[in-house]
Amino acid sequence: MMFYNGAVTHNITSAFTKQIELEFNNLPLSTRVKKRVFILMVECMQNISKHSVFINGINNVGYGSFLVLDKEDSYELISANLVNNEQANKITKIIDNVNSKDEKGLKEFFKNQLIEGVLSEKGGAGLGFIGIARKASEKLEYDFIEYDDKCKIFLLKVKVLKH
Numbered sequence: 001m002m003f004y005n006g007a008v009t010h011n012i013t014s015a016f017t018k019q020i021e022l023e024f025n026n027l028p029l030s031t032r033v034k035k036r037v038f039i040l041m042v043e044c045m046q047n048i049s050k051h052s053v054f055i056n057g058i059n060n061v062g063y064g065s066f067l068v069l070d071k072e073d074s075y076e077l078i079s080a081n082l083v084n085n086e087q088a089n090k091i092t093k094i095i096d097n098v099n100s101k102d103e104k105g106l107k108e109f110f111k112n113q114l115i116e117g118v119l120s121e122k123g124g125a126g127l128g129f130i131g132i133a134r135k136a137s138e139k140l141e142y143d144f145i146e147y148d149d150k151c152k153i154f155l156l157k158v159k160v161l162k163h
Contacts, residue, residue, distance in 0.1 A: 001075075005065040008049040017041055020068065029162065036135045036160045037075050041068070043132050044079040044156065053082040053151050074137065077158045088144050088152045091129075095142050098133045106134050137161040 001023065004016060017038055024034050045066055052062030064081030083091065101109055110130045133140055136158045144152040 001070040002068045003065070004067075007061045007063055008045050008052075008066070009061055010049075013042055013045040013049070016045065016066070033075075033160060033162055036137075037068075037077070040077050040132060040135050040158050040160065041066075043128055043135075044077055044158065047128055047156070048079055048081045051081070051083060051087065053084050053087075073162055075160045075162070077160070079156045080153055082147060082151050083144075083154045084151050088154065091142070091154060092144075094129050095140050098129050099139045101133075103134075106130060110134065132158055135160075 002016065002019060004012065006012070020037065020041065021034075024037075048064035048066065049062040052064055062081060064079060066080075067076075067078040069076040069078070098106065098109070110127065113127050113130060129140065138159045138161075141157040141159075143155045145155065147153050
């Protein structure tokens with residue numbers, strides 16, 4: 001349906017969501033599905049923007065890839081970006097923890113992070129993956145591909161059912 005590879009800025013995220021909105025206007029989808037796809041797109045693209053290893057110091061821009069697939073019964077949102085090995089270990093722990101929780105557990109976890117979450121150096125309180133998991137129709141799928149001895153390519157797949 002749509003693919004992007006390159007610098008992920010606010011303008012790119014905005015253009016991507018506008019393009020999806022135009023495509024969704026012609027489809028018989030519920031408002032709920034549309035909203036979920038939009039929210040998840042923005043969250044995934046913000047993750048690329050804020051947490052990529054290769055960041056331009058002048059513009060503070062993250063680089064990565066983002067893909068939206070239109071499957072028979074769902075939309076799949078796939079993002080890819082470079083992270084260092086330390087980030088990969090943290091991401092693994094966070095996503096495994098998020099995936100271990102049911103809907104009620106995620107809601108509690110989200111509330112606790114809002115109240116007790118410590119802001120990271122990038123300004124986040126660890127809410128991104130929790131929010132993504134709460135909007136996704138299934139558990140988050142992820143993988144890491146070795147890039148070099150310091151970095152890995154982080155792949156994240158999020159699914160939104162059409163019904």
